[in-house]
Amino acid sequence: MAFEDLAHLRRARDLMDREYARPLDVPTMARAALMSSAHFSRRFRAEYGETPYNYLMTRRIERAMALLRRGDLSVTEVCVEVGCTSLGSFSSRFTELVGETPSAYRTRDHTAAAPVPACYSKTMTRPSRI
Template identity: 75%
Template sequence: MTLEDLVRLRRARDVMDRDYARPLDVPALAKVALMSPGHFSRSFRAAFGETPYSYLMTRRVERAKALLRRGDMSVTEVCFAVGCTSLGSFSSRFTELVGETPSAYRARGHEADAALPACIAKILTRPRRDGRSVGPGEAGTAVP
């Protein structure tokens, strides 16, 4: 993979980070990266270790966690606010990444997280592929 390819892939990843709530699909992201959809998907996975869809859903779940911690939106409202169109798919992916349902996550206390600066809270609450987030007591494991 060339440096130019990596720059274009990062441009597409930046679009996902910034515009996660918009309808984004592989062909649209491939166009941003100036690649065919198949080449984009393979290259993205090789560069970042996950598929474009998986990366996008992780960003959406990450934002959903922040909205659910606030407690002023329903799970359905959060689902649509982060760009998901199916409550069932959103709930399944949220549960897979976080280890609990969106309703259970919203219902439990988040007082310990409230005292943390936003930049640290983002690191500690980032969804992980092993199905759990790093808790406040595990801060040393989240920062290299």
């Protein structure tokens, strides 16, 4: 893959990392990468090992986990806050990636992780498909 293509893919990935709560679709991400939608989807998957949509949803779930650990927002509020429009789809994807429902995750005691620096916590709690 050409160096320029990697830079363009990284630009789209950075857009997803930064603007995860915004409504993003593949054509919008492809424009950020200066590629057609189909080419972008193929190149993104080849480079990062998952589709652009799955990457975006993983970022959203990751942020939702942080908001749920705080405990001051309901699951519905967290769903909207991270940019998901369907509570059912959000809950299903959350359960798939995290292994428990958002409500169960929210009510679990997270105080043991409180003294852990954020950079380690982010790495250790990152949702992933097994």
